[in-house]
Amino acid sequence: MTEQELQRRETLGKLREMGIDPYPAEMFPVSHLASEILENYQEEVLEDGTKNRLNYQEVALAGRVMASREAGKALFMNLQDSSGRIQLYFRRDNFLDGDEAPMFDTVLKKLIDLGDYIGVKGYAFRTKTGETSIHVSEYKFLSKTLRPLPVVKTDAEGNVHDAFTDPELRYRMRYVDLTVNTSYREIFIKRSRLIRTMREYLDELGLLEVETPILQPIHGGAAARPFTTHHNTLDMTLYLRIANELYLKRLIVAGFDGVYEFAKMFRNEGMDRTHNPEFTALEFYVAYKDYNWMMEVTEQMLERVARALNAAGNATAQVEDQTINFAGPYRRLTMFDAIKEYTGINVETADEAELRTYCRSEHIHIDETMGKAKLIDEIFGEKVEHHLVQPTFLIDYPVEMSPLTKKHRSKPGLVERFELFVNGKEVANAYSELNDPIDQRERFEEQLRLAARGDEEAMAMDEDFIRALEYGMPPTAGIGFGIDRLAMLFTGQASIQEVLFFPQMRPESLH
RNA sequence: GAUUCCGUAGCUCAGUCGGUAGAGCACUUGACUUUUAAUCAAGUGGUCAUGGGUUCGAGCCCCAUCGGGAUCACCA
Numbered sequence: 001m002t003e004q005e006l007q008r009r010e011t012l013g014k015l016r017e018m019g020i021d022p023y024p025a026e027m028f029p030v031s032h033l034a035s036e037i038l039e040n041y042q043e044e045v046l047e048d049g050t051k052n053r054l055n056y057q058e059v060a061l062a063g064r065v066m067a068s069r070e071a072g073k074a075l076f077m078n079l080q081d082s083s084g085r086i087q088l089y090f091r092r093d094n095f096l097d098g099d100e101a102p103m104f105d106t107v108l109k110k111l112i113d114l115g116d117y118i119g120v121k122g123y124a125f126r127t128k129t130g131e132t133s134i135h136v137s138e139y140k141f142l143s144k145t146l147r148p149l150p151v152v153k154t155d156a157e158g159n160v161h162d163a164f165t166d167p168e169l170r171y172r173m174r175y176v177d178l179t180v181n182t183s184y185r186e187i188f189i190k191r192s193r194l195i196r197t198m199r200e201y202l203d204e205l206g207l208l209e210v211e212t213p214i215l216q217p218i219h220g221g222a223a224a225r226p227f228t229t230h231h232n233t234l235d236m237t238l239y240l241r242i243a244n245e246l247y248l249k250r251l252i253v254a255g256f257d258g259v260y261e262f263a264k265m266f267r268n269e270g271m272d273r274t275h276n277p278e279f280t281a282l283e284f285y286v287a288y289k290d291y292n293w294m295m296e297v298t299e300q301m302l303e304r305v306a307r308a309l310n311a312a313g314n315a316t317a318q319v320e321d322q323t324i325n326f327a328g329p330y331r332r333l334t335m336f337d338a339i340k341e342y343t344g345i346n347v348e349t350a351d352e353a354e355l356r357t358y359c360r361s362e363h364i365h366i367d368e369t370m371g372k373a374k375l376i377d378e379i380f381g382e383k384v385e386h387h388l389v390q391p392t393f394l395i396d397y398p399v400e401m402s403p404l405t406k407k408h409r410s411k412p413g414l415v416e417r418f419e420l421f422v423n424g425k426e427v428a429n430a431y432s433e434l435n436d437p438i439d440q441r442e443r444f445e446e447q448l449r450l451a452a453r454g455d456e457e458a459m460a461m462d463e464d465f466i467r468a469l470e471y472g473m474p475p476t477a478g479i480g481f482g483i484d485r486l487a488m489l490f491t492g493q494a495s496i497q498e499v500l501f502f503p504q505m506r507p508e509s510l511h
Numbered sequence: 512g513a514u515u516c517c518g519u520a521g522c523u524c525a526g527u528c529g530g531u532a533g534a535g536c537a538c539u540u541g542a543c544u545u546u547u548a549a550u551c552a553a554g555u556g557g558u559c560a561u562g563g564g565u566u567c568g569a570g571c572c573c574c575a576u577c578g579g580g581a582u583c584a585c586c587a
Contacts (some may be wrong), residue, residue: 003556004521004538011531014512071550072543089542114537127545151537153548159550162523168579169522174522180522224586270512279587297580343525365584426587457586 002112004148010146011111020107022144027220028364031060035083035199041124041132042260054126061086061134062142064179065116066149069343075108078184079120080133085135088120096135107110107141115145115179152180171503184498190309191487191499195262198282198481201301207258207284207494214240214264220465221404223457224267227277239268245478246465248285250431252476254469260284262483273495274425277504280483289477290432296458297391298326298420298428298479302391309490317490319423322389324489330391330420335380342384347376355379369453375402383395403443405431406475429481437469 015022024477031277042054069154073092076084122136149162163181164170170177178185199209219226219234221243229238239271245264250293251259266412288293306315306326317325333341345358355375361364364382366375376398388394395418396411405415411433434440444461451458487499497503 002521007538067547067549069546069549070543071546074544075552076549087547094542124544127547129545129547131545131547133545148521148537151548152522153536155548159548164522166518166522166579168518171579222587238566265587267586270584272583272586273581278519389541429587439540462533480587485587508578 005146006202008144008146008148011113012146014359015107015111015141015144018102018107018111020141020480022141024140024142028062028140028142029060030062030391030505031058032056032079033083034061034079034081034086036065037124038084038086041126051126053125053284058121059124059134060119060121062119063117064145065114065118067114067151067153068112068114070109071432073104073276076133077112079118080179081324085180085281087127088122089125089129089133090136090139091125094468099291103139108139113143113148114151115147115149116447117140117143117145120497143329150180150411167497168505171505172508174501185492185494186193187487187499189484190491193308194305194487195232195282195483197305197360198301198436199262199306202258202260202284205258205286205297207260207286208256210248210251210256210259210282212241212244212251212261214261216241218460218462219243220462221461222265222267223459225269225456227266227268227366236351242267243281243480244283244462245480246462248283249473249476249478250465251466252287252433253471253473258284258286262471271504274485276496276500278485281480282483283478283480285433285478287474287476290475291395291418291430291477294479295330295332295418296328296475298393298430299330299391302326302427303328306490307484317492319370319492321429322423324390324422330393332393332395332418334396335376335398336396337395338384338388339376339379342387343379345379347372347379358475371400373398377401383424385405387422389423391420391422392419393418400446402431403447404434404440406434406436407439422489425485426479427489428479430477433473433476433478435473436477437466441466 011021015085030346031283037056037059038445041056044052044054046052050154061079061081063079065077066085066118067078070075075090077088079088089103090108092101092104095101097103118139119142120136120139122133122134124132125135127131143340152163153161155161164177169337187226215229215231217238219242223246224242226239226242229240230236233236241263242265244261246260248259260282262280262282264278265281268277270273271277303315303326307313307315308314315325317324317326339347347355352372352375355372356366359375359378362382366378370378396408396414399407399413399415400415402415405417408414408416418430419426420428444466446461447459448461484496484499488494489495491499493499
């Protein structure tokens, strides 16, 4: 234990010796938050120069002591609650017990450490330097902090000193991070509001919020490597879901007109600043609609989200030096037109050999197993994707890349699919759902052939899903959004770790 | 998984050519009844990530390991 930790354990013992419970059980009746008093406190100056305090003359607040400044027989503290920080003012005269003042000289000055929780009662006033404060008449010790918090200070010019910045420590000890770097709380409040706004919109559309299995015997609905686990009683392998798409479509078969789920997905793949092994998706499916309808819904929903998260109510988000406008309609660009625009290549007429030659000349990483569709996808990723900063629907993909998507109504070889790109990254993937069970079986069989050639991410055959389609699924539009990516966009963060409370980390050795 | 940078006090960081381990804040003691990055005075605090190696001598040079960041690969 460090010296400061030992000292705090000593003060803990001294509190007990004085009959003060460092971890009392009973509730403390909080009446106000710091920010409310700071914003609304009022006083008037009378003709004789004295002040008349107009409100908050009987308040009770609670929080952590984040700074303490002794000034002789006066003492100032900064109390931090969930809303912010307010200054406390204590005078020795208010805590006299005969000539002694143990609750001032001993407890306040010696036994309360930075980070400790206290509750105070008193009245609001303004000091002669103009700081709205609480004049404390009584206080109660609420909880002891045994480890020293990092002391982050901000000076008069707004410069932050000794900021707690080490990413490893911040992510491992998010409780410390959010205590001392309170501005990061705003990211998570916005993330919560993002989800709530989407949920409100979907509820207004009349969709049903549902839950589907996380433990799945067949990992379907996406191309990714799964986590594997084992169920003891059933003695069988189960997979943590990489997608919930096939279950949600079963519910459309079941007769619900629209279903949605905010779902944690798990993918056993690399980690970087846009990928965490578990992440959150919103998927929803609506009967009797197609992907054109879904584009309009996407525009409406994201515009509403943007306005809800923007302080001024604008439909924009700021990402570094880019201002992104979420007011619809968004640009719609076919995959082939996008490649033509940014490379000059007509992939519709080019054959596989021509695409290969182009890729080599542009140093795009390819291998011999890639077919024409995969080559198109690689060219798009290298040459087009990063240009799509403002929200753009990329539409009409080659059928080979989309085994769950309905064939295009008029363009042979393509499917009715779109992906939404914002700030050069994919944030949503949607299609007119494939509901032809015979076509679906052929698509799965094609996936099996890919798997046999060594494609680890090819989808497995799901006989029960085929059976469900054979019972009949109405024409349906479906979409999946990456919630973490959206949270990054709307909070201006470059790393997914900043929008997750507890990003995945290697284990830490704690003795 | 590959490459690369980083790891020194509770926090943020210095540390020269390889020669006794440093600063600010925090902490301890004292002064001060409207201070606010409070101030003033005096102090405490270190397995220099871990383990080897080279050397008379390693925070510094070499090797390995652990952890983190960035870039790449895979992916959303």
